[in-house]
Every structure is written in structure tokens, then in C-alpha cells.
Amino acid sequence: MISTTRKNYYLQGVVASSPFILVVVPFAALFGVLATEAGLDLVETMAFSIVVIAGAAQFTALQLLQENAPTAIVLLSALAVNLRMAMYSASLTPYIGAAPLWQRAICAYLTIDQTYVVGVSRYEAEPQMTVPQRIAFFFGAVTPIVPLWYIFTLIGAIAGARVPDSWALDFAIPIAFLAMIAPMFRTPAHLVAALVAVAVSLPAAMLPYSLGLIVAGIAGMMAGAQTELWLARRGEVA
Amino acid sequence: MTEIETGTLWTVIILLGIGSFGLRFVFTGLVGDRAMPPWLLRHLRYTAVAILPALVAPQVVWPVATDGVFDVPRAAAAVVTLAIGLVTRNVILSILCGAGTLYGLLFVMA
Numbered sequence: 001m002i003s004t005t006r007k008n009y010y011l012q013g014v015v016a017s018s019p020f021i022l023v024v025v026p027f028a029a030l031f032g033v034l035a036t037e038a039g040l041d042l043v044e045t046m047a048f049s050i051v052v053i054a055g056a057a058q059f060t061a062l063q064l065l066q067e068n069a070p071t072a073i074v075l076l077s078a079l080a081v082n083l084r085m086a087m088y089s090a091s092l093t094p095y096i097g098a099a100p101l102w103q104r105a106i107c108a109y110l111t112i113d114q115t116y117v118v119g120v121s122r123y124e125a126e127p128q129m130t131v132p133q134r135i136a137f138f139f140g141a142v143t144p145i146v147p148l149w150y151i152f153t154l155i156g157a158i159a160g161a162r163v164p165d166s167w168a169l170d171f172a173i174p175i176a177f178l179a180m181i182a183p184m185f186r187t188p189a190h191l192v193a194a195l196v197a198v199a200v201s202l203p204a205a206m207l208p209y210s211l212g213l214i215v216a217g218i219a220g221m222m223a224g225a226q227t228e229l230w231l232a233r234r235g236e237v238a
Numbered sequence: 239m240t241e242i243e244t245g246t247l248w249t250v251i252i253l254l255g256i257g258s259f260g261l262r263f264v265f266t267g268l269v270g271d272r273a274m275p276p277w278l279l280r281h282l283r284y285t286a287v288a289i290l291p292a293l294v295a296p297q298v299v300w301p302v303a304t305d306g307v308f309d310v311p312r313a314a315a316a317v318v319t320l321a322i323g324l325v326t327r328n329v330i331l332s333i334l335c336g337a338g339t340l341y342g343l344l345f346v347m348a
Contacts, residue, residue, distance in 0.1 A: 019329045044244075051254075053258070078250075079254065082258050082261055084289045084293070086264050087289060090264075090265040091282040091286070092265070093269050094279060097269060097271040104263070107266060109262065165303070168311075168344060171340055173297070175333055179330075179332035179336065180329060181286065182319075182329075183328075189283075194287045196288070197287075198291045198295040200292070202296060205296040212292075213289070217285070220291070221285060224287065
């Protein structure tokens with residue numbers, strides 16, 4: 001019985017994340033193309049995608065490597081772009097923190113924007129899920145995404161520089177993220193969090209080393225939390 | 239642009255891999271099922287809706303592909319994607335409408 005419900009949740013995870021195939025395929029291929037253009041061979045390009053498995057951070061590191069930035073700056077900048085992963089990790093902890101360590105370690109490796117969003121929005125929508133069901137759902141969400149991340153990095157690397165700029169693949173990422181977050185605006189607090197984050201992110205983009213993202217993200221989270229408290233207080237009074 | 243030195247490249251790949259895993263593991267792995275304070279949980283609820291828009295907004299206003307110059311097709315595609323997403327709550331439909339807007343306007347304005 002338990003195994004059938006786990007399988008069920010696994011399949012639901014596969015279904016929930018499958019729209020993001022449309023995102024991961026061009027994104028991975030684009031990394032393969034750009035890495036090859038930067039002079040990386042197949043092994044180096046694949047190692048990048050398998051070891052780091054974080055698109056935005058990989059693009060950041062690749063860009064700075066090409067500019068001959070000092071290694072420490074390359075690492076700090078790419079990790080700053082990836083700091084949101086620590087926030088994702090914190091946000092997943094109440095849901096899967098009770099799982100065995102090895103499962104948590106695998107989930108950590110497989111935490112990317114898409115799998116995090118798919119996972120956490122389901123956990124929020126269905127609080128009565130058990131921890132094994134959550135893990136099964138998460139592994140399901142990973143299944144259509146991560147293998148394609150590897151495969152299309154490879155295809156992009158082989159295709160090399162033959163992808164024309166007119167395909168505008170650069171904008172696959174913003175469109176994907178916007179489509180992902182739209183269904184998450186369930187309360188006024190979510191909306192306030194997003195609006196404040198956007199408002200702060202534009203001036204903060206001038207900060208060095210991608211720190212603007214972190215500053216804007218924290219500002220948005222604080223705004224969301226304060227709005228939630230304010231709404232709760234108003235609800236108690238009314 | 240100059241050639242990337244192999245030693246530097248592998249240093250970055252390996253250290254960035256370790257660092258990225260560390261960031262992903264820091265809470266799920268080390269905090270585990272210990273209770274976290276309510277104020278922290280209250281902030282964490284807004285992680286995704288704060289970080290992702292903050293990641294996207296500068297790219298919409300100053301796209302890398304146009305060297306940071308505001309671009310009508312990209313901005314319009316962003317607005318359409320978000321609007322369709324808010325109205326329909328359908329991720330795949332939003333992506334298709336956003337991509338359609340981007341390619342349509344890039345074609346018309348070319």
C-alpha cells in the first residue's frame with residue numbers, strides 16, 4: 001500500500017515538472033553551445049553541467065572565466081548567484097528535513113529552480129503529505145528534468161556555435177521563471193514579496209558580484225513576512 | 239576573449255560543485271528535522287516569490303542579448319507570460335504565449 005502511494009506521488013512529480021522540459025532543454029543546450037564557443041572540450045563542458053548542475057551559476061562562471069577574472073572572483077560570483085539554493089534548502093527543510101540523510105543529500109544535489117518550485121508549491125498545497133511521499137514526489141519532479149539537463153548540454157556542445165542569435169535563447173530563462181512563479185501568488189503577502197523584490201532588484205543590480213539578487217530577495221522575503229503578520233493581526237481585530 | 243586555462247577551469251568546476259552542493263545541503267542536511275523558529279519559517283515562505291522575480295527583473299529591463307538596452311519584444315514577452323500565468327495558472331500555456339510574443343515581435347520588428 002505504502003509503495004503504491006509512493007509510486008503515485010513519484011508519477012505526480014513527473015507530471016508536475018514536465019512542462020519545464022521546455023525550459024531545461026534550450027537552457028542546457030545554450031550552456032553547451034556557449035561553453036564550446038568559449039573553448040571548453042566535451043569532457044570539460046559535461047563536467048561543468050554534472051558537477052555544478054546550476055544553470056545561472058554556470059553561465060556566470062563561464063562569462064567571468066572568459067574575461068580572465070581571478071579564480072576567487074569567479075567562484076564568489078557564481079556562488080553568490082547560487083546563494084538562493086541555500087534559501088531553497090532552508091525552505092525545503094520543514095518538509096523533508098525528517099528524511100534519511102542520504103535522501104536529503106541526493107535531494108540537495110538535485111535542487112534546482114524548477115525542482116524546488118514544483119516541490120515546494122505541492123508541499124504547500126498539500127500539507128498532509130508524509131515525508132516519504134514528499135521525497136517520492138521530489139524524485140519524480142527531478143526525473144524529466146535532470147537527465148535532460150545532461151543530455152542537452154551534450155547536444156549543445158556537439159552542435160557548437162551553429163545556433164544563431166536570432167533564436168533569442170537568452171530569454172528562455174526569464175520566460176520560464178515568470179511562468180513558474182505566476183501560480184504561486186496565492187495571498188496578498190506573496191504579491192507584496194514579489195513586488196518589493198522586483199523594486200529592489202533594479203537599483204541593486206548595480207551591486208558587485210551578483211549580490212543585488214540576494215539583497216532584493218531578502219527584502220522581498222521580509223516584506224512578505226511583514227505583510228503576513230499585518231494581515232493576521234487585522235484578521236484578529238476584525 | 240582569451241583562452242581559458244585548463245587548470246583554472248577545473249579548479250572552478252570542482253570548487254563550484256562543492257560550494258553549490260554545500261549551499262543546497264546547508265539547511266536540509268544540517269538542520270534536518272529540528273524545529274526552526276516561526277519568524278524564520280514566515281520569511282522562508284516567500285523565498286521563491288521573492289528570489290525568482292528579483293532574478294528575472296533586471297534581465298527583462300536590461301537584457302544581456304541586447305547589451306543591456308531595453309528591448310520591446312523581450313519586455314512584452316515577460317509581461318504576457320506573467321499575465322497569462324496569473325490568469326490561467328497554466329505554466330505551459332504561459333511559456334508558449336510568452337515565446338509566441340517574443341518571436342512574433344522579433345519577427346515584426348526586424
